[in-house]
Amino acid sequence: MAGKDNKKLVAEITSMDEDFARWYTDIVKKADLIDYSSVKGCMIIRPYGYAIWENIQKILDARFKETGVENVYMPMFIPESLLKKEKDHVEGFAPEVAWVTHGGNERLAERLCVRPTSETLFCEHYANIIKSYRDLPKVYNQWCSVVRWEKTTRPFLRSREFLWQEGHTMHRTAKEAEERTVQMLNVYADFFENDLGIPVVKGRKTDKEKFAGAEATYTVEALMHDGKALQGGTSHNFGNGFAKAFDIQFLDNDNTLKYAYETSWGVSTRIIGGIIMTHGDDSGLVLPPSVAPIQVVVIPVQQHKDGVLEAAEGIADTLKAAGYRVKLDDSDQSPGWKFSEYEMRGVPLRIEIGPRDMAEGKCVIVRRDNREKTFVSLENLTNSVAEGLSNLRDALYEKALNNRNARTFVAKSFDELKDIAEKESGYIKAMWCGELECELKLKEEADVSSRCIPFEGEAVSDTCVCCGKPAKKLVYWGKAY
């Protein structure tokens, strides 16, 4: 009995509905995604966590390239003078940049900032290589890490160094830049919804919330299990503001000099935090099959008995040959231990095979999300796995969507909004006049920020929820990570 209690201790994680914050950090550690380093806010991404990121990279990188993106690598240091070239941009980032002041023992003539984002570097380079309209468009992306010296940090959600991709493009016309901005936002939205099973709201950020130096920022917003919003990815249209600051001009076919139009767009390892907080449960992580490092784990039961291990190997080989990421766990741990372990790690499907199944030419497939068991014949295995993974993705999406719907509210008056903000956690749809003053007041008095002005969505009333003046903009308000 004593042994049993101890085992329970090992497996225990905080219940997500009792303490979501603690549940999150438990999962991140116990699913072996990260470890802490000795520098605040700088985390070690462990093999299992990094494998998720690699899968995210693989999928997105391929999608980017389908749209003509080329990958490059920019330096990690930005001279102070270069960072300062665009006023809004430097003001936005200055409070959280890390500086390099010395090389060895010698003080540098000009200090260098560790990139918090690379607009300035791309612009400097583009100014050098863009001369003619024939040089456009330029559609570059880089996968790298950036540094932002955050005060409060949380694994994946807010760290001082994080991995991301940043695409930076230059275009001949404003129209083309706008199209690229929307195109990349759609790539993100599709990835979130179809690959990760995370429903998103596509929309535009208010001026207050948009990227420093951008003309327009578009965003995909996801709602987490606890009702807080997470900005999943952003796509910015800079117009030609940066081009003017960095003198990126080209000679057009009418023989006049014109400024180029710029966009940038990015997603980061924060996505992993989003996956955890959208799909996870009290048994641990639940990973969408598209990015799960292990899609199917095969667990032999009574593996020492004749033929069991061979049958399990056969199953693993069959599935590997069909292109799935499969792990056969033939370690000495008890089956029960393995079940719990792979549930903690969020493996979408588990296959159990033991003497009883073998006698019937079958195995058991268990889904991670609902623990539903199905007995399937070995001949049909590949189809059953395909179906299981696909159904699981759909179920994850469905569940997340239901959560979002249940947590989406409508407010027509200020009092109503305030009341909802106090009692509920989620999105509040309400009209807004467009004035910063009202946005600040809602933040101040109702503690909600504007998440986005959705591309799709009907007006819920005619007047601003705050000041009562005529309003046409629908805004999703909420609390964000």
Place this chain on the structure above:
RNA sequence: CGGGAUGUAGCGCAGUUGGUAGCGCGCCUGGUUUGGGACCAGGAUGUCGCAGGUUCAAAUCCUGUCAUUCCGACCA
């Protein structure tokens, strides 16, 4: 950046009025087991977060610092 909590073996923790560190799990060896975190026997593992200070003596008291975490403020 402000307030609270924590830091002792890989993990979870105990350690009394200061006397030089212990428990469970895990790990290693051997054996028995295996359909929801198995069992027996034997074994290994510590600059007590770090740096100062007080003391004959510090995990324990004092100061500083770093990290984790929660709440708040801030937040491309």
